[in-house]
Amino acid sequence: MSYSRQATLSCENNSDATCSVEAALSIISGKWKLKIYKILRQGEPLRFSMIAKGLGDVSEKSLTFQLREMESDGIIVRKVYPEVPPRVEYGLTDLGKSLHIVFESLDVWGKAYIKANKLEV
Template sequence: MSYNRRETLDCKINPNKDCGVEAALSIVSGKWKLRIYKALRQGGPTRFSILKNGLGDISEKTLTAQLREMEYDGLLIRITYAEVPPRVEYSLTDLGQKLEPLFLSLEDLGLAYILQKMHHDSTEKT
C-alpha cells in the first residue's frame, strides 16, 4: 500500500491522536526538504540555480518536485519574473518561518546523538 499524504493530513479519517505531529512530519519529511529550508532560512529570495548549487547532488527534477510540495504546503512562495531567461525566486512564508524552532531542535537532537554515539563508540574500544 502506498503512502497517501492527503489521508495522513485529514484528521477526520486519521484516528491517530497525534494528527498535528503527523501533519508536521509530512511537510518536512524526505531527504531534501529540511536542506531546502536551511538554504532558504539564510535570508531573502533565493534563485533556483543557487538552491541547486548549494544542495549538491540533487537533480533538477527532484528539486522542482520538492519545491512544488513545499509551495503547495504553504512553506514557501515562488515568484517568476517575466524576463529572458526567466528568473524564479523562492522565499519562506510566515508558516515556513515557523519551522525555525523545529529545525533548531532537530539540529540539537542530532548533535546530541552524534556526541553520545562518539562517546559510546570510544568507550567500547577501550
C-alpha cells in the first residue's frame, strides 16, 4: 500500500481518534516546513531568496516544493507583483499564524526531551 497524503488529510482510510493528529502532522511534516514557518513568523512577508538564506543549506527545488505544499495547504500565501523582473513574496495566512501554539508546544516538548535524555543541542 502506498502512502497517500490526501487520504491522510481527509481521514478517508482512518476514521479513528488519531486521524486529526495524523492530518496535522502531515501538514507540518517535511524537512524544511517548520524552519520555513519559523522564518515567516518573525514578521513581514519575505522573498524566496531571503527564506533560502535563512535556511542555509537547502536546494532551490526542495524549497520550492515545500513552499508550494504549504501554499496548497493554506499555511502560507504567495503574492506575485506585476513587475519586471517579477517579485514574489511569501507570508503566513491566518491559518498559518494559528500554528503558533503548536510550534511553541513542540519547542517546549523538544527542550524537555533533550534535557531528559541529556542530548547535546
